[in-house]
Amino acid sequence: MPAQRTTWLVTPEVTVAGTDYLGDTPPEALASMGALLVRVGGVLHRQRQTEGLVLVDERAAAMLGLSERATDDGTRQRALDAATAAGYRSGKLGTFTQFFGHGRPTIHVGRAEVITAAALASDPRTWPWCPVWHPEVTTGPQHWHRLTGIPWQSGPAIIGVELIRRTLKPYRVEDVKGQRSPDLKDTDHPDLHDAGEAVWTPEMWHAPQIGAFLHTYDKRRAGITAARVAKLSPARLTRRRFAKFDPKRAGWWEVTNQAWNDPRMPHPLGPQATNKHAKTVKVTTATLELAAELAAEGVFSMPEVVDSWTGPARQVLGPFAELLETTYQAPADDDYPAWVQEQVREAVKVVGERGIGMLNKGDGNSTILRRDWFYGVNATKRANGWRRAWRIGNQEKRWPVAFQDDSVTYVSDDPDPLRSAPRALHNPTDTSERAPRLNIDAAGQYRIEGTRDNK
Secondary structure (H helix, E strand, C coil): CCCCCCEEEECCCEEEECCEEEEECCHHHHCCHHHHHHHHHHHHHHCCCCEEEEEECHHHHHHHCCCCCCCCCCCCCHHHHHHHHCCCEECCCCCEEEEEECCEEEEEEEEHHHHHHHHHHHCHHHCCCCCCCCCCCCHHHHHHHHHHCCCCCCCHHHHHHHHHHHHCCCECCCCCCCCECCCCECCCCHHHCCCCCCCCCCCCCECCCCCCEEEEEEECCHHHHHHHHCCECCCCCEECCCCCCCCCEEEEEEEECCCCCCCCCCCCCCHHHHCCCCCEEEEEHHHHHHHHHHHHHCCCCCCCEEEEEEEECECCCHHHHHHHHHHHHCCCCCCCCHHHHHHHHHHHHHHHHHHHHHCCCCCCCCCCECHHHHHHHHHHHHHHHHHHHHHHHHHHCCCCCEEECCEEEEEECCCCCCCCCCHHHHCCCCCCCCCCCCCCCCCCCEEEEEEEECC
């Protein structure tokens, strides 16, 4: 693998680029913010890279003017003036500052010690790499950039939504010429203010059973797996009253709240359907697809559609999920050691989780606001877990004790969770000896999460 140099750590003494230690920092590199941008931009241009990341310690930040406050009279900071003189524009100075210009690579400048301190104080998963004083501080972010095509430029939630934005693809509508870009915001539906698809928790549903031990099995990267296959509408949602359920349309369906009388499993329409006073519930396409399957089996009455807000169904987040999974599965080698691989894998999980969460954030920090996408992924995750448990119950006569987001719990007298696991959790389609076993690190497969006494 050729040396990658799109990520730097710059201090007054030394400079590290990618996986390479470059030695002493030339004094002229820190003469001004403009000088640093020109040097880094030149390297990125020669490598035909459109983006890069520069981390600076607090001494370098002070030399460049990155730690100066805005003046009361509105005078621009020294760092911004120097960047402008070098042909770069930017937003406000912050923990990460983005510098860009016409025909120039975009350079993200991060104050490494501020990032690390904030992470240690509030959220260690915000900064999944080495601390600033570690000699290989740039190794993890460099490989993240190499594998995803986007430099680490903010917290994982912002990175996640940026990856979603960059991987969205245009879509076609039947009988309409040309392609359309996905709509990034669709929130002006007052009738949907109470709509939501929750996941199960043991407090919402549990079924006590006799047995000495409770074994919990967690679905690996369940959110990413659900995002890959979730049916979502790239278009703005349109209202259609009393429309018949159509699995080729995605969005919200207000349907009659049908009774579920099998105590071995929770209600297939989700936690919102457990409200006995609710005559109707609002669910997404994934939930109604599960209801249709159960209706075809003759074990559930298909809900009637009262109202709907839908658009053409597509696997909108499929490319985003596939990129994250490809990044996760990238094999380690001499240039990409196992310890860095573990850092990147941890970043993949948190970026996927929080990026999807940002689709439901109306605080102005997300460039994409699609609540229907967020809840569509939630519903897909919950419905897929429900299907697996339903199949296990019918085939193996093992019924769950509780669900919790992306995990399921079973009771057993055997203290060994591997021996007592349902056969279908080893592999959902193949139970032969050659099949992948429980705990294999593959998206959508199950691992042993924990065992506790059934008191």
